[in-house]
Amino acid sequence: MAITAAMVKELRETTGAGMMDAKKALTETDGDFEAAIDWLRTKGLAKAAKKSGRTAAxxxxxxxxxxxxxxxxxxxxxxxxxxxxxxxxxxxxxxxxxxxxxxxxxxxxxxxxxxxxxxxxxxxxxxxxxxxxxxxxxxxxxxxxxxxxxxxxxxxxxxxxxxxxxxxxxxxxxxxxxxxxxxxxNPAALNEDAVDPALVEKERKIQIEIARESGKPEAVIEKMIDGRMKKFLADITLVNQAFVINPDLTVGAAAKEAGxxxxxxxxxxxxEGIEKEKENFAEEVAKAAKG
Incomplete structure (x- = not known):
C-alpha cells in the first residue's frame, strides 16, 4: 500500500511520533493506522502524545x-x-x-x-x-x-x-x-511610534473612566487624559525610561551622550503569558498513586 504524506501527518498528530518514525510504522504495517499506532507504542515512540496536553511553562x-x-x-x-x-x-x-x-x-x-x-x-x-x-x-x-x-x-x-x-x-x-x-x-516598545495602537486605545479608555469617576467636567478630563497618556507612553517606551545604569538620564539621553x-x-x-496549572500537594500525590 502506498504511504501518503497525509497518512504520515495524521499518525504524527495522533501519536506525537517523529516524521520518519511515523512513516516507518505505516510501512511496517502496510498502512494499517491502528496497527501503526501499536507498532509505535511497542517501540516506545508514542509516549510523546500522552505528554502533549501538559503545560510546559x-x-x-x-x-x-x-x-x-x-x-x-x-x-x-x-x-x-x-x-x-x-x-x-x-x-x-x-x-x-x-x-x-x-x-x-x-x-x-x-x-x-x-x-x-x-x-x-x-x-x-x-x-x-x-x-x-x-x-x-x-x-x-x-x-x-x-x-x-x-x-x-x-x-x-x-x-x-x-x-x-x-x-x-x-x-x-x-x-x-x-x-x-x-x-x-521590560519596555513595551522602542519609542512612541512603535507602541501598539490597541494598547494606547485601551489605556486611554481606562484613564477616561478613572477621570469620569472623579466627577470632573469633560473639558477638564480631556486635558487630564493628554497629560496622563504622555506619562504612560514615557513609562513604557525604552528611549523615554529612566536608565537603570544612570537614573538621572533617560535611555535616549544616555544613548545620545554615548553617540x-x-x-x-x-x-x-x-x-511569559502562559497560564500555569496549579495543584496542591495532596492532589499531586493522589494523581501519582492512580498512575
Missing part, C-alpha cells in the same frame, strides 16, 4: 548573534529541573544556532538538526526525557551592531530572560547596558 530562552543578526528562541519544558538538564540545554543551543538561518518559527521547526527536523528532535526528546516540550517563540533582530544579554543564565547564551539590542554607533559596551535595562524594566542610536530590541522571558 518552564524551560530556557537562548540567544545567538552572528554578524549583524541576532536571534532569541524560547524552548519550553514542564519543570525547571529539565531546564537544568545538560541534554536539554544542548538541544536548545542547537535550536538557537538553527534559528539564525531560519526566517520564522515554521522554518525553524522544519530546519535540519543532525539529519532530523527541529520538530522531530523535540518530539524525540519528549520521549527520552519524559516531559512535554515545545519551541514556542523565536525573534530575530538585525542592525549595524547587535548584542545579546541573558539574565539568570543557566549556561552561556541561555537563561530565563534573553535580550537582543541593535544599535548604530558601534559602542557594544553601552548596548550591553541597554540590554540589561531591557531585561530589568549611539538604538534601532531595535527583543526581549523574551520563559513562560
Amino acid at each position: 518552564e524551560g530556557l530562552v537562548a540567544v545567538a548573534v552572528e554578524g549583524a543578526v541576532g536571534v532569541a528562541v524560547e524552548v519550553n519544558s514542564e519543570t525547571d529541573f529539565v531546564a537544568k538538564n545538560a541534554d536539554f540545554q544542548s538541544m536548545v543551543s542547537g535550536i538557537a544556532d538553527a534559528a539564525l538561518k531560519s526566517a520564522d518559527l515554521d522554518a525553524l521547526l522544519a530546519a535540519d538538526m543532525g539529519g532530523k527536523s527541529v520538530a522531530d528532535l523535540v518530539t524525540e526528546k519528549i520521549t527520552t526525557i519524559g516531559e512535554n516540550m515545545g519551541v514556542r517563540r523565536m525573534a530575530k533582530l538585525s542592525g549595524d551592531t547587535v548584542v545579546s544579554y541573558v539574565h539568570n543564565a543557566a549556561k552561556a547564551g541561555m537563561g530565563k530572560i534573553g535580550v537582543l539590542v541593535a544599535i548604530t554607533g558601534g559602542d557594544e559596551a553601552f548596548a550591553k547596558q541597554v540590554a540589561m535595562h531591557v531585561a530589568a524594566v 549611539v542610536t538604538i534601532t531595535g530590541f527583543v526581549r523574551l522571558e520563559v513562560g
